[in-house]
Amino acid sequence: MGFMEYNPHQQRLVELQQLLRSHNYRYYILNNPVISDNEYDNYYRELLELEEKYPALKTPDSPTQRAGTPPSEAFTRLEHPAPILSLDNAFSADELRAWQERISRLDESAAGAEFMMEPKLDGLTVVLHYENGLFTRGATRGNSVIGEEITENLRTIRTLPLRIPPDPESTVPPQNLVVRGEAFIRISDFDKLNKYLEEAGERTYVNPRNTAAGSLRQLDSSLTAKRPLTLLVYQIVTSSDTLPRTQKETLSYLEQLGFPTPDFDFCPDLDAVINSLEDWEDRRRKLDYEIDGVVIKINDLDLADNLGVVGKAPRGAIAFKFPAQVVNTTLEDIRVNVGRTGVLTPYAVLEPVEIGGVTVKQATLHNFDFISDKDIRKGDRVMVKRAGEVIPYIMGPVKDIRTGAERVYSPPEICPVCQEPVEHIEGEVAWYCVNSSCEAQLIRNIEHFVSRTAMDIVGLGIKIVEQLANEGLITSVGDLYSLQKADLLKLEGFAEKKADNLLEAITQSKNQLLDRLITALGIRGVGEVVSGILARNYRNLDALNQASLEELENIPGIGPNIAQAIIDWFNRPTNQQVLRKLKVNGVWPSVETKTKADLEDMKLTGLVFVLTGKLKSYTRGEIKEIIQASGGKVTGSVSANTDYILVGDDPGSKHDKAQELGIKIIIEDEFRAMIKDFNN
Numbered sequence: 001m002g003f004m005e006y007n008p009h010q011q012r013l014v015e016l017q018q019l020l021r022s023h024n025y026r027y028y029i030l031n032n033p034v035i036s037d038n039e040y041d042n043y044y045r046e047l048l049e050l051e052e053k054y055p056a057l058k059t060p061d062s063p064t065q066r067a068g069t070p071p072s073e074a075f076t077r078l079e080h081p082a083p084i085l086s087l088d089n090a091f092s093a094d095e096l097r098a099w100q101e102r103i104s105r106l107d108e109s110a111a112g113a114e115f116m117m118e119p120k121l122d123g124l125t126v127v128l129h130y131e132n133g134l135f136t137r138g139a140t141r142g143n144s145v146i147g148e149e150i151t152e153n154l155r156t157i158r159t160l161p162l163r164i165p166p167d168p169e170s171t172v173p174p175q176n177l178v179v180r181g182e183a184f185i186r187i188s189d190f191d192k193l194n195k196y197l198e199e200a201g202e203r204t205y206v207n208p209r210n211t212a213a214g215s216l217r218q219l220d221s222s223l224t225a226k227r228p229l230t231l232l233v234y235q236i237v238t239s240s241d242t243l244p245r246t247q248k249e250t251l252s253y254l255e256q257l258g259f260p261t262p263d264f265d266f267c268p269d270l271d272a273v274i275n276s277l278e279d280w281e282d283r284r285r286k287l288d289y290e291i292d293g294v295v296i297k298i299n300d301l302d303l304a305d306n307l308g309v310v311g312k313a314p315r316g317a318i319a320f321k322f323p324a325q326v327v328n329t330t331l332e333d334i335r336v337n338v339g340r341t342g343v344l345t346p347y348a349v350l351e352p353v354e355i356g357g358v359t360v361k362q363a364t365l366h367n368f369d370f371i372s373d374k375d376i377r378k379g380d381r382v383m384v385k386r387a388g389e390v391i392p393y394i395m396g397p398v399k400d401i402r403t404g405a406e407r408v409y410s411p412p413e414i415c416p417v418c419q420e421p422v423e424h425i426e427g428e429v430a431w432y433c434v435n436s437s438c439e440a441q442l443i444r445n446i447e448h449f450v451s452r453t454a455m456d457i458v459g460l461g462i463k464i465v466e467q468l469a470n471e472g473l474i475t476s477v478g479d480l481y482s483l484q485k486a487d488l489l490k491l492e493g494f495a496e497k498k499a500d501n502l503l504e505a506i507t508q509s510k511n512q513l514l515d516r517l518i519t520a521l522g523i524r525g526v527g528e529v530v531s532g533i534l535a536r537n538y539r540n541l542d543a544l545n546q547a548s549l550e551e552l553e554n555i556p557g558i559g560p561n562i563a564q565a566i567i568d569w570f571n572r573p574t575n576q577q578v579l580r581k582l583k584v585n586g587v588w589p590s591v592e593t594k595t596k597a598d599l600e601d602m603k604l605t606g607l608v609f610v611l612t613g614k615l616k617s618y619t620r621g622e623i624k625e626i627i628q629a630s631g632g633k634v635t636g637s638v639s640a641n642t643d644y645i646l647v648g649d650d651p652g653s654k655h656d657k658a659q660e661l662g663i664k665i666i667i668e669d670e671f672r673a674m675i676k677d678f679n680n
């Protein structure tokens, strides 16, 4: 078959094979990916689907046929017990009134209807199946009749109840229950995730919705587990029990069963709905999640059912969409921020523009690849979107209206703060300023060092840090401990008392535990959790200083990137100097004194565990180590002294014995929730 004979689907298939081949090459050979893993997965899945339709084109050289590339089995399909419908939209109060008139003609009781208003969550629909109270399966919406089964991914969502109700005495769960909800990522969690990725030199995500969608459709659920997904449930799809007859009762019933449910407004009539719309635009700004409108539902579900369905949308509910918060403006300049770990992050200076009641002058550009991938040029008209409280972001340039005066941008070769050359690490998207005495990093390093979760030095705010740095009194965090009272008294705004207090706070911080000191060092990717693991494994900074890459990589909870960042940090002569200064000044805790993580993470103190079956994310050795490190004990056989039996795949007879003895049986996710995820 020649190329000319291909239909558009077949052409797309061939195009995707070529596209994925070239992205594979960039990823595996050049170590320089230009698309995110999510985008890759989406292309990959699209190709799988097309190849299923046209098996003759599934040639042995197709990227889907390569051993070693991502797993090629796509998701299995799961049929929904009833169609998972969508909604019609309204954009104004008039359209809402027209809707009520329309439905009142079909059923006159709609004229006197009560309504419920719920936030229209901007996430991904999920359908959850429960049998006798146990979460058994879950799926995406798919084509509304059949979805993709993503049970294992859904299990990783901590707010998803694995068993309902929470208090078995209160309600008997229906034998079969299927509910619908929306999975999404909170804005604050999204910001935290991006900050973490940025500091680790990894590609940041563009917005919470795409991140949520991409995370839920991972073929490897351990990747989903690392994303801060959450959930709200708002509808019963089917149930073996009799159902509540209003939407209001449905939400309280769902809540009673242990589901997280959305906020709502109950409105006695449509005027109340319309009055409330403005409030919602305001409320929207205060929410920690993105909504793109409100859903207005007839409260009486019998009436709603009677009204039936047009196409794929029920007549008994409608989505009121907020005006789009996307505007065009001119990108006046591209500037660069230098972060604490030296990462250079480009941002756009915009001709000020109002979006959703807020004037926007700047927007993040993520990283330099983003600028070149989107072909963003200085002087371009760009589309800017602001969603909730997330920093506004640039969707892309409007290329058709270019005048020719726009200038292509290239990343800086020197640090905009200290003017030293910048470096690019193979395989990472970020560019770094590696001069650790760069002022941008010095001030931020100290700010981080003294912060509440690190050495917690109260009274040493950014202003004072800047003063100290400008006066040349500190060139690294190591100098904090040799500050003299006379030095401080020279600074503006310092009198006896203030100087004494600050010196006292600095001295006090010498007693901080090892994990806090490790956090304080500001090693890329090493936050509180990883610091706790390192403190438990190494017990002092001398030992950590000697650690090899291989040794670090073998510690559960420490990935290769973090291990490498630790090695790099200790390899830098300036950092060795910091360590010497700390040691000389007696800032050198060791773990005879217990670490904060030890004290807090002793979650399993005194508890006796028995293991059976194969676990997904831990080897036997790792899980034992984690239980012991958290104060628990692992024994080989089930007895009346056993507190928990942790059950994996293909459990043995211990499981039956535990059931007989009435011992609490838990699965891996429940265990993870007990100890809080070590990988996060």
Ligand code: IVH
Pocket: 085, 086, 087, 088, 118, 119, 120, 121, 122, 123, 124, 125, 182, 234, 235, 262, 295, 314, 317, 319
């Ligand atoms: S009700 C038949 N309620 O918005 C009932 N949907 O275009 C239809 N959505 O695909 C859904 N928040 O995924 C409903 N509180 C809410 C919602 C909500 C978000 C999504 C839903 C649907 C889309 C409608």
